[in-house]
Amino acid sequence: MTLFLLLALVSALVTFGLSVVVYKLSHRYQLYPQIRDRDVHTRPTPRLGGIAMFLGIVVAFGVAYLASSQFPPLQLVFADPKQILAILGAALLIVLVGVADDLWDLDWMTKLAGQFIAAGLVAWQGVQIYSLPIGGLTVGSGWMSIVFTVVAIVVVMNMINFIDGLDGLVTGVALIANGVFFVYSYLLVRDTSPTNYFNLASLIAAILVGACVGFLPLNWHPARMFMGDAGALLVGLLMATSAIAITGQVDPTAVNRSQLIPAFIPILLPVAILIIPMLDFGLAVFRRVRVGKSPFSADRKHLHHRLLDMGHSHLHAVLIFYGWTAAASVGCLLYFVLPGYLGLPTWYATVFLVVALIICTLVTLAPLSRRKADERESQLYPRSAPQTEEIAQLDPLDEAAQSVKPAEETA
Numbered sequence: 001m002t003l004f005l006l007l008a009l010v011s012a013l014v015t016f017g018l019s020v021v022v023y024k025l026s027h028r029y030q031l032y033p034q035i036r037d038r039d040v041h042t043r044p045t046p047r048l049g050g051i052a053m054f055l056g057i058v059v060a061f062g063v064a065y066l067a068s069s070q071f072p073p074l075q076l077v078f079a080d081p082k083q084i085l086a087i088l089g090a091a092l093l094i095v096l097v098g099v100a101d102d103l104w105d106l107d108w109m110t111k112l113a114g115q116f117i118a119a120g121l122v123a124w125q126g127v128q129i130y131s132l133p134i135g136g137l138t139v140g141s142g143w144m145s146i147v148f149t150v151v152a153i154v155v156v157m158n159m160i161n162f163i164d165g166l167d168g169l170v171t172g173v174a175l176i177a178n179g180v181f182f183v184y185s186y187l188l189v190r191d192t193s194p195t196n197y198f199n200l201a202s203l204i205a206a207i208l209v210g211a212c213v214g215f216l217p218l219n220w221h222p223a224r225m226f227m228g229d230a231g232a233l234l235v236g237l238l239m240a241t242s243a244i245a246i247t248g249q250v251d252p253t254a255v256n257r258s259q260l261i262p263a264f265i266p267i268l269l270p271v272a273i274l275i276i277p278m279l280d281f282g283l284a285v286f287r288r289v290r291v292g293k294s295p296f297s298a299d300r301k302h303l304h305h306r307l308l309d310m311g312h313s314h315l316h317a318v319l320i321f322y323g324w325t326a327a328a329s330v331g332c333l334l335y336f337v338l339p340g341y342l343g344l345p346t347w348y349a350t351v352f353l354v355v356a357l358i359i360c361t362l363v364t365l366a367p368l369s370r371r372k373a374d375e376r377e378s379q380l381y382p383r384s385a386p387q388t389e390e391i392a393q394l395d396p397l398d399e400a401a402q403s404v405k406p407a408e409e410t411a
Contacts (some may be wrong), residue, residue, distance in 0.1 A: 001186065003071065003198075004206040007060050011210030015056030019218045022052045023225045031103065045223060047102040050230025053211045054095045057238070058088060060207040073198050083200065086125035087241055090118035094157070094237050098230025108296035111229070112154070118237060119153035120146075127200075127245055149244060156243075157236030158296075159277035162284055164232040165304045166318050167221035173325045174235045175212040177273035178205045178242070180329040184269055184336060185246045191340075201246035208238045221315050243270040272332035276324050279303065311367030320364055327356035 026032055026046030061084060068074040078084060097114035100106055128149045164170045182205035189199045212235075218225045227235070271278070280303045285295040307317035331353030338344040 003067065003074065004182070004186070004202060007064050007203070008206045008210035008213070010063050011056045011060035011207045012214035013056075014059045015052050015211045015214030016217065017214075018052035018055050019049055019215050019225065022046070022048050023218060026225070045226055047226045047228030048099060048230065049215055049219060049225045049227035050095055050098055050102075050232070050234050053215050053227060053231050054091060054234055056211045056214055057091065057207050057234075060210060061088060064203060064207075077198050077200055077203055080126065082125045083127055086121050087127065087204070087238075090121045091234055091237060093121070094118045094233045095230045098228055098233045102228040102230060108294060112296065115154045115157055115233065116150060119150040119157075119240075122153060122237075122241055123149040127241055129244055152244065153237060153240040155281070156240035156274065156277075157233045159274060159281040160236035160239065161229060161232040162281050162302060163277050163304065163321070164227070164229075165302055166314060166321075167223035167226075168216060168219045169304060169318050169321055170227060170232050170235060171212050171216045171219045172318065172322050173276065174239065175209055175216065176322060176325045177329055178209045178212070178239060180326075180333050181205050181239075181242065181269060181273055182209060184333055185242070187336070187341070188246065199246065201242045204238050204242035204245065208235065208242070221318065239274075269329065269332050269336075272328040273325065275328045276303070276321055307364070320360070323356075323360045323363065327353065327360050331356060 023046060026048055031048060032044045032046045064074065065078055065084075068078045093114060097106070097111055097118075101111055123146045128145045129152065130145055160170060160174070163173070182202055185199065185201040185205060189202065215227060215231070219227065284302060287301060288295050288297055304317055304321065307320060308314070312320065331349060334349035334352055335346055338348050339346055
């Protein structure tokens with residue numbers, strides 16, 4: 001555990017330092033696009049944070065490789081270096097595609113082709129969905145496994161990219177989701193392989209958490225720099241890869257089978273940590289296809305846009321996304337942790353999940369309740385005509401009088 005935390009710290013420090021460098025270079029050479037109609041920010045902001053995150057991740061993997069020669073348990077992760085090289089190669093490709101899109105706005109076909117190539121590189125070198133953790137159900141032939149893996153990685157990359165619209169949104173969601181997934185993967189592998197806790201899924205999750213921590217200070221509202229498509233696609237690629245590395249290859253039958261629900265956590269947890277991106281992605285695809293547009297055409301109707309339209313502030317909208325992600329992912333993790341490690345029944349996890357989701361729902365819908373209350377108040381206490389006439393008779397040269405407006409105009 002300590003080594004994982006140290007690697008996360010390396011990733012965080014390098015990412016933060018390089019983020020500052022990229023930020024200054026972006027402003028010096030004006031490496032930022034013009035503001036688009038769907039953008040929420042109001043001033044040109046660099047979108048090259050993904051470069052700093054990628055380099056921080058590469059450095060952390062390099063440190064892990066060097067440490068493996070002095071720390072034998074870590075050698076198992078690098079036993080097949082082709083997998084690590086394939087993951088980093090895919091990450092480099094997706095960052096290059098993302099940077100090109102951030103600077104020159106590539107068409108969606110080119111971006112999608114790059115995503116499939118990157119996902120294919122990961123699957124080709126063995127990080128695949130070999131089986132589903134439902135009684136050890138295998139996934140057909142080898143080619144079928146590759147196809148499932150590639151499609152899963154591409155879908156996750158786009159789900160993460162779709163919600164990248166507010167300051168700190170993807171960074172914080174990925175930080176929470178991968179933090180929870182790291183805890184789960186570490187505990188699961190410790191149970192299935194007591195002699196060696198180190199595994200590829202935990203390593204990716206820990207390093208990605210570090211990169212998010214290092215980038216968040218520059219991405220927090222008001223953001224000085226965005227991760228851009230390069231960063232969002234990179235986060236999605238690594239999240240999908242870490243989930244596949246453990247979900248498709250670790251048989252949960254090795255865990256205590258008397259715990260029915262924990263046996264399905266390898267499927268439930270990846271879904272839980274991606275519940276918000278998955279919902280936004282599904283709604284966006286349905287919305288665009290229904291009107292005859294490409295599923296990858298941009299619009300201003302994502303969930304974060306709708307939260308702003310409901311009356312939430314920028315910061316509140318981001319925190320609401322954090323809350324939903326934490327509620328779903330932590331609640332799902334508790335089904336695994338409570339009975340297996342604390343000896344508590346699973347209904348404790350159910351209570352936590354239900355209460356957390358109710359709180360998130362109430363906070364999300366709070367502006368609607370306030371709006372209805374204001375409407376009822378305006379109906380019960382309408383502004384009378386004499387008040388309006390009195391305002392009209394005020395001295396037009398009086399600035400204080402000119403600033404007074406009827407309630408209907410200020411609402």
